[in-house]
Amino acid sequence: MKEMMIILVGSILVNNFVLSKFMGICPFLGVSKKLDSAVGMSVAVTFVMAMATAVTYPIQRGILDRFNMGYLQTIVFILVIAALVQLVEIVLKKYIPPLYRSLGIYLPLITTNCAVLGVTILNIDEEYTFLQSMVNALGAGLGFMLAMVLFCGVRSRMDESKNIPEHFRGLPITLIAASIVSVAFMGFSGVVEGLFH
Amino acid sequence: MTPIIIAVVTVAAIGLIAGIILTLASHFMAIKVDEKVVKVRECLPGANCGACGYAGCDEYAEKVAGGFAKTTLCVPGGQKCAADIAEALGVEAGEVKELRGMVRCCGTTGKDSMVYDYQGVKTCAACHSFYQGRRSCSYGCLGYGDCVSVCKFNAISIENGVAKIDPDLCTGCGACAKICPKHLIYMIPKKSHICVACSSHNKGAQTRKLCTSGCIGCMKCQKTCKHGAISVDQNLAVVDPSLCVNCGECVEVCPVGCIKIFA
CATH class of the missing domain: 3.30.70.20 (Alpha-Beta Plaits)
Known part of the structure; x- marks a missing residue:
């Protein structure tokens, strides 16, 4: 249990996918303008991360490892995740229309998101068990949501501000703000050791 | 030469399996879209403004086609839109309060x-x-x-x-x-x-x-x-x-x- 908590807190705060590992920057900058779309995107990412981990882990252990084909990992994972997202979309459309509608366009958008691929590959690299992988995927998704919501607040403040120099307006100041938020997250390094040891 | 063949065959096989699953899924879980809904949806302006009282043009189209809503509720579309919907459904057009x-x-x-x-x-x-x-x-x-x-x-x-x-x-x-x-x-x-x-x-x-x-x-x-x-x-x-x-x-x-x- 302690180990799970370490993985969960670690993946949310210390190894935050967006702000520490710099994965999934595209949706982080693209969809963080409005709070509701930021939350929608994050929920979809969390969902797909968990599903992708659940599917890729057995494939890695059952097929790739057994037949010594670790070099196929990236391409097989991309293929499987893309197919999986399509399948999930069809199933949701049929059986849970409200969820399908609320996830909306975000579901197909994250089919080949590097954060999703990243979490599945990292789970293998870290040699987690299946359960640990799932916890890590969940933590990564929640960390993504935390980063999105935080940055959404920063951005709405920035958009209101009239004091930004003309040449920094728009994307430049957004990138600078993202880097400052990222620097702030560096303060979490070591938190896990302090909490659980 | 052999590793390449094995790699190609493996990826192709996984792709094929995924493809078959997707095809089967889309076949068995296909949702019948009501033709009427599509027709009504085409008549609407697509602004998703919510003036009709529904959560967007798609939902309004669904309700109209199902007979749960009046054809005259789309305010931005006005009289023309109501007439188009009525024609698509084969009912009489009402008057829109513009x-x-x-x-x-x-x-x-x-x-x-x-x-x-x-x-x-x-x-x-x-x-x-x-x-x-x-x-x-x-x-x-x-x-x-x-x-x-x-x-x-x-x-x-x-x-x-x-x-x-x-x-x-x-x-x-x-x-x-x-x-x-x-x-x-x-x-x-x-x-x-x-x-x-x-x-x-x-x-x-x-x-x-x-x-x-x-x-x-x-x-x-x-x-x-x-x-x-x-x-x-x-x-x-x-x-x-x-x-x-x-x-x-x-x-x-x-x-x-x-x-x-x-x-």
């Missing part, structure tokens, strides 16, 4: 004073939460344009500190009326042209102190109107669009000039 938004404030910059220097977030809702806004008249337009940002048709602009609605672009969806924290925007029938551009319920003397063009409730317009379309209620004249014939006599007698003819 509306337009009207800003009931004409207190442009300089007509009243500012109570405090507002430095916060530049939205009406935020400004309104501080002592009902920065203007001396607590009924007046705050001019930060919450209505402008909510309008999907770019029909609203802020001119001299007061929102102005372009009648040609306004579709009558009513989104601005819902968002305005002062409830200044009223939806009236499209053919009405006369409106009292003031919402102040303050007593005449006080209104006079606060704003040079506020309605002081002097009853002149009510006495002048031959059609009984204008009445003063709680110190504020209100035009009843169902009785008003757009003659414009009230406009001439108004001492403060807050009854206006809108194009």
